[in-house]
Amino acid sequence: xxxxxxxxxxxxxxxxxxxxxxxxxxxPQPYSNHRLDPDYLRAxxxxxxxxxxxQPRPSxxxxxxxxxxxxxxxxxxxxxxxxxxxxxDEVMANTIHKHMENHPDQWRKVAGPxxxxxxxxxxxxxxxxxIAAQTNPNGHGHVAIIAPEPNGEKxxxxxxxxxxxxxxxxxxxxxxxxxxxxxxxxETYLYIGS
Numbered sequence: 020x021x022x023x024x025x026x027x028x029x030x031x032x033x034x035x036x037x038x039x040x041x042x043x044x045x046x047p048q049p050y051s052n053h054r055l056d057p058d059y060l061r062a063x064x065x066x067x068x069x070x071x072x073x074q075p076r077p078s079x080x081x082x083x084x085x086x087x088x089x090x091x092x093x094x095x096x097x098x099x100x101x102x103x104x105x106x107x108d109e110v111m112a113n114t115i116h117k118h119m120e121n122h123p124d125q126w127r128k129v130a131g132p133x134x135x136x137x138x139x140x141x142x143x144x145x146x147x148x149x150i151a152a153q154t155n156p157n158g159h160g161h162v163a164i165i166a167p168e169p170n171g172e173k174x175x176x177x178x179x180x181x182x183x184x185x186x187x188x189x190x191x192x193x194x195x196x197x198x199x200x201x202x203x204x205x206e207t208y209l210y211i212g213s
Contacts (some may be wrong), residue, residue, distance in 0.1 A: 087188045089186070093150055124211075149207055150210070
């Protein structure tokens with residue numbers, strides 16, 4: 020817990036910080052109320068990514084296209100933390116991303132293209148909910164969960180250490196690099212409650 024607080028306060032070494040991206044949190048209470056046991060979280064994420072309802076299917080309108088379910092998966096995971104706003108099937112990835120972006124009282128942006136993933140990795144290992152999100156202005160965006168796995172792994176395409184993720188989309192898996200779920204770096208948000 021203290022590692023998260025210290026990291027947020029900028030005591031995490033030479034990691035770049037910007038007040039608009041990673042604001043200091045003096046009250047640890049939001050984190051302690053919104054954590055799951057990391058082993059429980061890991062086991063449930065591994066089970067959820069293989070659920071039949073989250074597997075891609077051919078679109079009824081165009082069988083050459085796949086219908087994917089990242090939004091439903093992320094909605095389910097968020098509900099484990101008591102956050103149910105993403106549960107209706109109509110809540111798409113673009114909407115999830117916009118909601119997190121527009122509700123800093125509930126979601127704190129902790130990583131993005133210009134920042135490293137140290138805080139995201141640390142918070143996930145504490146059992147916190149972290150959602151990586153990317154909006155697609157010309158279609159459907161994508162969302163994935165940062166997995167509670169120690170350390171990270173270098174992404175050659177992003178040229179930095181990235182966390183592992185739980186992904187539902189065209190492929191569904193647990194424990195690969197976040198860069199396997201997104202072509203370009205997403206923004207990552209930590210659930211802090213309200």
